[in-house]
Amino acid sequence: MKTEKVTIHNIFDKHIRYIVPIFQRGYVWNREDQWEPLWQDIMDQIKEFVRYRENDNNIHNIRKHFLGSIVLNYYPTTIKHISAYEIIDGQQRLLTIQTLLIAFRDVIKPLNDTFLNSRLQLLTVNAGELFEPSEMFKVWPTNAYHEDLNRIISSGSMEALQVLYPQKKRFGRYFPARPGLIEAYLFFSQAITVYLNNSEDSDVENEKPLTSSEDRIQRATIFYEVLDQYIQLVEIMLEAEDDPQVIFETLNYRGVPLEASDLIRNFLFLNASRQHKDVDALYNQYWKGFDKLDGKYIKFWKEQEKQGRLKRSRLDLFFFHYVTCQTVSDIRITHLYQEFKDYWVNNNIAIEAGLSDIEKSSGYFEKFLIQDTNDELGALSFGLKILDTSTVYPLLLWLCKNKDKLTNKGDFEGILKDIESYLIRRLVCNLTTKNYNRIFLNLLSKINSATNPSRTIVQNELLTLTGESGIWPNDDRFLSSLVYDPLYNTIKARRVNLLLTALEISSRTNKQEKDLVRISLNNTLTVEHVMPQSFKADEWPYSEHEVSELKKLETNQKDLDSRLQELKSRRSILLHSLGNLTLLTQPLNSGVSNGPFREKRPEVTKQSLLILNSYFQRFSDNDTWDEDKILERGKLLAEMAIKVWPFPKV
Numbered sequence: 001m002k003t004e005k006v007t008i009h010n011i012f013d014k015h016i017r018y019i020v021p022i023f024q025r026g027y028v029w030n031r032e033d034q035w036e037p038l039w040q041d042i043m044d045q046i047k048e049f050v051r052y053r054e055n056d057n058n059i060h061n062i063r064k065h066f067l068g069s070i071v072l073n074y075y076p077t078t079i080k081h082i083s084a085y086e087i088i089d090g091q092q093r094l095l096t097i098q099t100l101l102i103a104f105r106d107v108i109k110p111l112n113d114t115f116l117n118s119r120l121q122l123l124t125v126n127a128g129e130l131f132e133p134s135e136m137f138k139v140w141p142t143n144a145y146h147e148d149l150n151r152i153i154s155s156g157s158m159e160a161l162q163v164l165y166p167q168k169k170r171f172g173r174y175f176p177a178r179p180g181l182i183e184a185y186l187f188f189s190q191a192i193t194v195y196l197n198n199s200e201d202s203d204v205e206n207e208k209p210l211t212s213s214e215d216r217i218q219r220a221t222i223f224y225e226v227l228d229q230y231i232q233l234v235e236i237m238l239e240a241e242d243d244p245q246v247i248f249e250t251l252n253y254r255g256v257p258l259e260a261s262d263l264i265r266n267f268l269f270l271n272a273s274r275q276h277k278d279v280d281a282l283y284n285q286y287w288k289g290f291d292k293l294d295g296k297y298i299k300f301w302k303e304q305e306k307q308g309r310l311k312r313s314r315l316d317l318f319f320f321h322y323v324t325c326q327t328v329s330d331i332r333i334t335h336l337y338q339e340f341k342d343y344w345v346n347n348n349i350a351i352e353a354g355l356s357d358i359e360k361s362s363g364y365f366e367k368f369l370i371q372d373t374n375d376e377l378g379a380l381s382f383g384l385k386i387l388d389t390s391t392v393y394p395l396l397l398w399l400c401k402n403k404d405k406l407t408n409k410g411d412f413e414g415i416l417k418d419i420e421s422y423l424i425r426r427l428v429c430n431l432t433t434k435n436y437n438r439i440f441l442n443l444l445s446k447i448n449s450a451t452n453p454s455r456t457i458v459q460n461e462l463l464t465l466t467g468e469s470g471i472w473p474n475d476d477r478f479l480s481s482l483v484y485d486p487l488y489n490t491i492k493a494r495r496v497n498l499l500l501t502a503l504e505i506s507s508r509t510n511k512q513e514k515d516l517v518r519i520s521l522n523n524t525l526t527v528e529h530v531m532p533q534s535f536k537a538d539e540w541p542y543s544e545h546e547v548s549e550l551k552k553l554e555t556n557q558k559d560l561d562s563r564l565q566e567l568k569s570r571r572s573i574l575l576h577s578l579g580n581l582t583l584l585t586q587p588l589n590s591g592v593s594n595g596p597f598r599e600k601r602p603e604v605t606k607q608s609l610l611i612l613n614s615y616f617q618r619f620s621d622n623d624t625w626d627e628d629k630i631l632e633r634g635k636l637l638a639e640m641a642i643k644v645w646p647f648p649k650v
Contacts, residue, residue, distance in 0.1 A: 002237040008097060009228045011070075011235070012123040017084040018139045019075055020091045026144055027180045029092045035187050036309065038096065041065055043195070044332055046226050062230055063335065068093050069234040080131045088238065091141070098124065098139045099152060099181060101227075103188040106157050107196065108220045111213055116220055124153065141181075148181045158189040196220060260336035261290075261301075261315040267341060272351050286355035290315055290362070305369065307390050317390075318365045322358065325394040325401075328445050330437065357401075364400040368393060376416045386498050387423060391437045395419075395444045407454035414455040421645040422462050424499070425473040428641075429481045430490045435469045459648045475642050482638035483631065486576035493527045500527065500583050500612060503637055506644045507611045525583040530616075531575060531625055532594045539596045540571065540626060574627055579634025582612050597625035 029035065045065045052059045070090030077084050087094060105120035121127070126136050134140060141149055155161040165182050167174040178186075196216045265287065272279050290301045301315040312320075312333065320333045323340050331339040344354065371385070372378035377400070384392060396416075403412045426433075443461050447453045462472050473481075481487075488496055531540060542550065546567065553560040574580060584592075588607050592600040598621055605617050615633065619625075 001239060004235050004237070005232050006235045007228060008101070008231055008233075009123070011094075011233070012098070012101070012138050015082050015126050015128070016138065017075075017082050017126070017135060018072070018087050018094055019084055020087050020095075020139070020141045026142060027092065027095055027184075029096055029180065029184065031183070031187055032309065034092070034096065035184060038067075038100075039188070039191050041067075041332075041334060042223075042226065042231070045230050046222060049222065049226050049230060063338070064230050064232045065334070067097075067231055067233050069236055070094060071236045071238065073238045082126055082130070082135050085237075087139075090233075091139075093233070094139050095141060095181065096184060099184045100188045102153055103158075103185050104192055104220075104223070104227075106155075107189055107192045108216075109156070111217050111220065113217050113220070116217070116224060119224065145179070145181060148179045152181060152185045158186055158193075161185060192223070195223065259313055259316050260333075260340075261313065261319055263337040264319060264340050265290075267337075267344075268351070268355065275351060277351060282351065282355060286359045289359070300366075306388075308388070314369060318362055321365065321390070321393040321397060322361055324441070325361075325397040325444070328441070328448055330441055361397055361401060364397055365393070368396065376413045380416045380420050383420060383423070383498055386494055387427065389423060389433065389436060391440050392419060392423075395440050395447075398444055398448060402453065405453055407452045411455040415458050417646075418455065418458055418462065418648070421647065422472050424645045425478045425647070426471075427491055427495060428485070428487065428499070429473045429477055430485065431471070431473070432469055439465065439470060463648060472647070475647050478645075478647070479635075479638045479642060482578050482641055483634040484573070484577060486573045487578055488527065488529070488576035488581060496527050496578075496581060497525065497583065499578070499641070500581065501525075502644055503640050504583065504610055504612050506640060524585060526586050526589050528582050528584045528589050528593060529575065530580050530582060530597065530600070531630065532596075533575065534594060535575075536596075539624075541624070542567070571627070574630050577630065577634055578637050579630040579632070583610060584608060584613075598622070601625075 042065075045062075048062055049059060052062055068090065070093060071088040072085040073088050075084040075086045101120060102124050105117075105124050108116050108120070124138065126138060130136055134146075137149060137153065139149075140146075151161065151164055155164060161182060165178045167176065167178065169175075196219050198215070198219065269279050269283065269287075272282055291299070301318070302313050304311045305314045305317055307317055310333075316333070316336065319340060320331070320336055323336065323343055324331055327339070327343050343349075367377060368381045368384070371382040373382050377396070381396075384390065399406075399412060399415060406412055406415075439462075443458060446461050447457055450457055465471055487499075550560065550563065553563055582604075584604065585607075588603065592603050595603075597619075601616050601619055601623075602621065604613050608614075615636075
């Protein structure tokens with residue numbers, strides 16, 4: 001086999017055909033698992049390119065993004081035909097890249113840039129006299145996909161292709177389903193269009209779309225240059241003695257792909273061996289735990305863990321956050337092995353000290369995943385899991401490792417409390433999580449470089465943040481959202497459960513079953529609407545004031561309709577507000593969920609042991625549950641929440 005690193009340009013710039021053998025499967029890549037990660041990798045590479053160029057750095061030092069490998073076998077043709085190769089492995093990758101290039105060609109065509117148009121034409125079509133019409137295609141899929149690819153390459157635009165493959169929305173879904181290649185073209189066309197309009201990939205909030213063709217051409221040229229120079233594949237060319245079928249089976253059926261953590265392990269112990277260390281002793285002391293079987297033959301560190309839109313092994317995720325913590329830099333998980341290797345070599349890490357730190361740090365990381373909610377770290381980690389906010393992990397690793405360096409006693413627990421307050425308050429106020437990675441990386445940098453790291457540094461840094469992307473909401477804003485916002489809709493049930501659980505725990509004293517409740521609440525209880533979501537009009541009557549107001553409007557139907565709509569809208573908001581929400585066991589929830597307050601209240605007070613629900617003991621069977629009572633309870637819970645997630649006194 002001959003192996004060579006190639007760029008996208010190297011693959012497609014010549015008269016060549018890549019033929020998918022008929023025995024291979026069809027096109028199976030999809031948006032969530034492949035297209036979006038590929039697009040994000042390209043966007044990251046573009047940002048890196050722009051950053052280097054703006055800082056007058058040598059762009060040739062930019063680390064190229066590795067897209068994977070392709071395995072090719074020479075396909076014999078006559079002199080009249082274009083040179084061809086069979087794709088033994090990598091057809092999904094090549095078809096996707098080719099589809100992206102065709103989409104790029106079509107999106108930029110209206111810009112009338114001669115250079116880009118000619119380059120994209122070269123990379124997407126074999127021009128000149130052809131012996132067969134199909135030879136115009138750079139990649140030729142199996143028979144079932146010939147028509148789809150032909151339509152993609154000839155339609156000329158996203159709009160034209162949508163006409164050829166129309167859809168209708170039924171029951172919340174679109175029918176009929178489009179072929180995968182068609183959806184890939186539409187996805188990349190839309191993504192490239194957004195990119196050229198300078199909206200999705202910008203770090204500047206509310207940035208206005210570009211209006212000039214010159215600006216779009218400039219961005220398109222950057223996009224092309226990154227694809228041309230900084231996206232790489234490994235091309236493996238088979239030779240006569242290589243059996244294509246055996247290699248295909250080995251790659252697709254027998255082999256288990258190496259993870260970044262596997263490469264890291266090999267790197268570490270290869271170095272240890274070269275230094276004549278006792279590799280077995282080092283492995284047993286520092287690494288064996290990562291390979292240890294846990295429970296019924298389940299490897300804890302090999303379990304897949306969801307982080308954002310991707311799933312990775314827990315060990316890969318640990319190393320990702322560990323390297324981020326050690327380098328205090330924004331690294332890419334797709335480059336994890338290289339980032340770890342650079343960190344290790346550049347800092348000349350001693351093997352024993354380095355392995356010891358990895359093993360110690362992994363113990364803290366394990367606590368992030370398997371939480372003991374009886375302490376501050378476990379409680380915060382439990383919340384981070386529900387909030388799906390892992391960008392805090394590098395900072396938490398640093399805090400756990402450097403607890404003794406903090407200036408004041410209690411700073412560690414205090415910082416954890418501040419982080420929790422910051423995140424919960426922003427959650428309740430429905431503020432974006434977009435900049436959390438940058439915010440917590442900057443916080444890590446500040447406390448790591450401080451001579452006397454302390455809670456005050458963390459508080460001051462968070463308090464300096466402004467704008468919707470960074471502000472730490474004060475008591476007034478937090479209270480207003482807690483009382484008046486439809487939290488059940490804006491933050492969803494599981495996160496409402498988290499809030500109510502914390503309020504229940506905070507309302508208990510040492511004389512009550514605080515620890516037991518802390519352990520079990522989120523596993524056994526569900527969120528219940530006190531006023532049912534499907535309430536009847538007579539269960540929530542208008543107040544005397546509202547009735548009087550509506551009677552005065554009876555002579556003006558338009559004003560009456562408008563006021564009724566306002567009242568309906570207000571009730572729909574209060575229905576999902578904190579004051580109308582509580583926690584019940586699933587059986588009790590099912591038994592009373594749609595019942596009116598006069599029936600629900602006695603059952604809740606009789607069956608529930610929660611202090612949250614002891615509130616309803618103050619009512620009688622004849623009392624109604626209305627807007628005023630929802631607001632009253634909401635304000636009571638909000639005052640509790642302000643104490644549970646305090647705002648610093650400044």
